[in-house]
Amino acid sequence: MDTNGRTGTHGTGGASDTVLPALPSLASLYGAALGRSARAAMLRTDRPQLLPNVVYRVDDVGVDPARLTRYQHLVGESGRDVLPAGFVHVLGFPLAVQVMARHDFPLPLLGMVHIANRVEVARPLDLTDALTVRAWSRNRRPHHRGTQVDLVVEVTETGDTDPQPAWRGVSTYLAKGVRLEGLEAAPEPVRQEPGELPVTARWELGAGVGREYAKVSGDVNPIHLSSLSAKAFGFPRAIAHGMYTASRALALVGPRRGESFAWTTEFAAPVLLPGRVEVNVTETPDGFTYAGWGRKPNFTGAVHRLRPH
Numbered sequence: 001m002d003t004n005g006r007t008g009t010h011g012t013g014g015a016s017d018t019v020l021p022a023l024p025s026l027a028s029l030y031g032a033a034l035g036r037s038a039r040a041a042m043l044r045t046d047r048p049q050l051l052p053n054v055v056y057r058v059d060d061v062g063v064d065p066a067r068l069t070r071y072q073h074l075v076g077e078s079g080r081d082v083l084p085a086g087f088v089h090v091l092g093f094p095l096a097v098q099v100m101a102r103h104d105f106p107l108p109l110l111g112m113v114h115i116a117n118r119v120e121v122a123r124p125l126d127l128t129d130a131l132t133v134r135a136w137s138r139n140r141r142p143h144h145r146g147t148q149v150d151l152v153v154e155v156t157e158t159g160d161t162d163p164q165p166a167w168r169g170v171s172t173y174l175a176k177g178v179r180l181e182g183l184e185a186a187p188e189p190v191r192q193e194p195g196e197l198p199v200t201a202r203w204e205l206g207a208g209v210g211r212e213y214a215k216v217s218g219d220v221n222p223i224h225l226s227s228l229s230a231k232a233f234g235f236p237r238a239i240a241h242g243m244y245t246a247s248r249a250l251a252l253v254g255p256r257r258g259e260s261f262a263w264t265t266e267f268a269a270p271v272l273l274p275g276r277v278e279v280n281v282t283e284t285p286d287g288f289t290y291a292g293w294g295r296k297p298n299f300t301g302a303v304h305r306l307r308p309h
Contacts, residue, residue, distance in 0.1 A: 086247030
């Protein structure tokens with residue numbers, strides 16, 4: 001049961017799939033969200049309090065080989081036909097935004113921050129596969145700085161009847177300063193510092209990294225594009241996309257992660273652009289841990305091997 005008090009098959013709240021003809025345009029969704037935010041500010045309309053009970057689905061999604069190649073070059077993945085886990089996230093992200101851009105979604109799309117991500121790759125997907133993508137929201141809950149919510153995306157081959165999706169991602173987003181009715185403020189957690197980890201990689205990130213990733217991913221959230229647009233949402237400069245940094249860390253692990261794995265990331269502080277990130281990747285008995293930091297910790301994560309499904 002989620003905090004909306006609903007139960008249902010596969011955690012989707014019992015909602016039937018709403019089938020869309022194609023993945024939506026992120027630019028259009030962000031534009032509509034910007035207009036909706038402006039109208040809400042002028043009219044002082046009441047904010048919805050519950051998550052929409054909707055599951056969006058798109059079938060027969062194809063992969064553009066040129067786009068895959070640009071992604072692989074940008075994050076450092078090898079040039080294989082197997083889709084990197086971060087690239088599948090990119091494919092499914094527009095459908096998650098479709099959920100967050102709805103008029104009855106209780107949190108403002110623009111300005112929300114990606115604070116955690118968990119991906120399970122049960123079996124690899126290939127460049128030539130036709131894919132089915134599903135997305136929904138769940139589990140609105142308090143955070144010490146506002147309200148957080150999970151967006152779930154599942155991807156599998158179209159027509160595949162296996163109940164376990166090939167790829168499943170849960171992205172947690174924070175709406176800073178937004179409190180919904182019935183959610184008490186959460187205490188601030190005690191966060192562990194990376195400590196004296198050895199530096200195994202160093203990234204020098206230019207001011208345009210957010211725009212470069214936006215061209216490949218389609219994620220044109222203004223907090224990533226320029227200092228001017230980021231300042232409008234309370235950031236001192238543009239910030240790197242969280243999934244860009246997490247995907248670069250995953251690329252450092254490389255083929256050693258295997259074909260079936262769980263990949264988790266927690267984003268502690270945004271990576272300001274331009275900026276330098278010190279990175280550590282450490283092998284463990286069942287996989288790898290990784291961390292990135294500058295003047296303060298930016299992200300931590302792990303990759304654990306799974307048994308092939």
